[in-house]
Amino acid sequence: MKIHKNIFFFILLLSCTVTSAQQTPAAKQTESVLITGATAHIGNGNVIEDSAIGFKDGKISYAGPQSGVSASEYNKVINAPGKHVYPGFIAANSTLGLVEVDAVRASNDQADTGDLIPHVRSLIAYNAESKIVESCRPNGILMAQVAPRGGLISGTSSVVQLDAWNWEDAAIKTDDGIHMHWPNAFRSEGWGFSGPSEFKPNKEYEKEIQAITTFISGAKAYLKGDKAPKNLPYEAVSGLFDGSQKLYINTDGEKEITDAVNFAKENGIRNIVIVGGGEAHKVADLLVKNNIPVLLSRPHRLPSGEDDNVKQPYMLAKMLSDKGILVGLEMSGAMERMNTRNLPFYAGTFAAYGLDKEKAVQIITENNARILGINDFSGTLETGKDATLFISEGDALDMRTNILSHAFIQGREISLESHQTKLWKRYMGKYEAGR
Incomplete structure (x- = not known):
């Protein structure tokens, strides 16, 4: 009986470990992406208002004013007016x-x-x-x-x-x-x-x-x-x-x-x-x-x-x-x-x-x-560098406004979920339901 209990606890522990594992890494980028309308913080001290940041095959293909690129050149367009784009x-x-x-x-x-x-x-x-x-x-x-x-x-x-x-x-x-x-x-x-x-x-x-x-x-x-x-x-x-x-x-x-x-x-x-x-x-x-x-x-x-x-x-x-x-x-x-x-x-x-x-x-x-x-290959939003970047609702150096909507590593859109965000959503739901 004791052996059976040990096996049960081992299986329970294993299942908990598997269900709480990290998200599956994102697949390689297949569709080109263009982010438009955001304020781009290039990472070298420069800022581009009303910018466009495009990337294909994991590399940045365009970083400049929105007026300098056509959205038709990209498979997916993310409209981000009022938001901010930063290098990772x-x-x-x-x-x-x-x-x-x-x-x-x-x-x-x-x-x-x-x-x-x-x-x-x-x-x-x-x-x-x-x-x-x-x-x-x-x-x-x-x-x-x-x-x-x-x-x-x-x-x-x-x-x-x-x-x-x-x-x-x-x-x-x-x-x-x-x-x-x-x-x-x-x-x-x-x-x-x-x-x-x-x-x-x-x-x-x-x-x-x-x-x-x-x-x-x-x-x-x-x-x-x-x-x-x-x-x-x-x-x-x-x-x-x-x-x-x-x-x-x-x-x-x-x-x-x-x-x-x-x-x-x-x-x-x-x-x-x-x-x-x-x-x-x-x-x-x-x-x-x-x-x-x-x-x-x-x-x-x-x-x-x-x-x-x-x-x-x-x-x-x-x-x-x-x-x-x-x-x-x-x-x-x-x-x-x-x-x-x-x-x-x-x-x-x-x-x-x-x-x-x-x-x-x-x-x-x-x-x-x-x-x-x-x-x-990294550190700034410049043509030819890795498309490792993110979009924030506001100033990314301020914890009140550092709220990410999208993040990419080498062009792959990654999950922004974590153990903490899951708990936050869980208990926010609880409190909202109790109002």
């Missing part, structure tokens, strides 16, 4: 699809064992059927860089589109870069009987930097030699030296950013990106001189220094942009997977504190695309 938003440095339930260890693949593991590929752990991934699409987030966490050198990231059967189908740029977590020059010593924690110099700082330096030196020597015996960690960083991969250095402090930039220059690593950049404004001239972009942390946080303006994180995008630094927005931090759906509203906060609205849009479209190296 791009979430950088995210762990989307790597963790489903934090409390369930078996669903957590964001970090692996070891401090120096660049050969660990986050892409192969990406869960394309994640419910959290599904929850991002109704807010216009259609692409993401899936990045690893933990250790000094965490592994290799890849960029995915968010409507796929599996990680192979999802990948749009594989192994785009190596992620490094630069040591902190200061550490917080925890709360004790004597009072609250305080920041003190990290006695292990130089030792941790030396560990990274030794590894990189070893990799350079290995790659110049006969490569025997085979060393996967060393081979994984070869792209850092020939410029085919970027080094994403996660760090915030003024000293740490300076040390990290000098380290990269000394070791011949040409393409680096500062991730976090809480004090990047203090070394802006160094970043400009070396043409180094910054992926800023989410602005809804306190500043790193106790003497800083409490609103500094909100103003940081404008401060760096005004200096001529290429600025993007990344998603690491507390509750980062569920907060990824708020990506456009973080950009909206930058706009509320001085950054031009279209530049705020640009941060999570063209700028993130340029930083991730996918701007040749």
